[in-house]
Amino acid sequence: MNRTELIEHIHAQTGLSKKQAQAALKAALTAIEYALADGKEVQLTGFGTFVTARRAARKGTRPGSGEAIQIPAKTVVRFRPGKYLREAVS
Incomplete structure (x- = not known):
């Protein structure tokens, strides 16, 4: 949708x-x-909760060249589904 x-x-x-x-x-x-x-955090009862989390810096590989790179830390959005949404989907 x-x-x-x-x-x-x-x-x-x-x-x-x-x-x-x-x-x-x-x-x-x-x-x-x-x-x-x-x-x-944003909690929508029965639907779920949106929260932010800090993702730590990490090492990665550049897909084209295979070169090792450093991926910087950043804040990301995470979603935790509520009980009713989990039940509706399963």
Whole structure:
């Protein structure tokens, strides 16, 4: 499912216009983005939790040449599915 399909689904389920559904989705995703950028976790009960984690620097190999390289540390986003999502998928 892509963004357009998600907007269509929100439109169909809520009765909002497509423009309102798009604005609602954008607002929700922006709120999640800002919270994660501030180092907060975002917990959507039953769906899951978005958290940030620090990935340590590590050694890697350049695919084309096989040359050893140093991959820098960085912050990444992780998602832990909630109970109801895990059950729905399994």
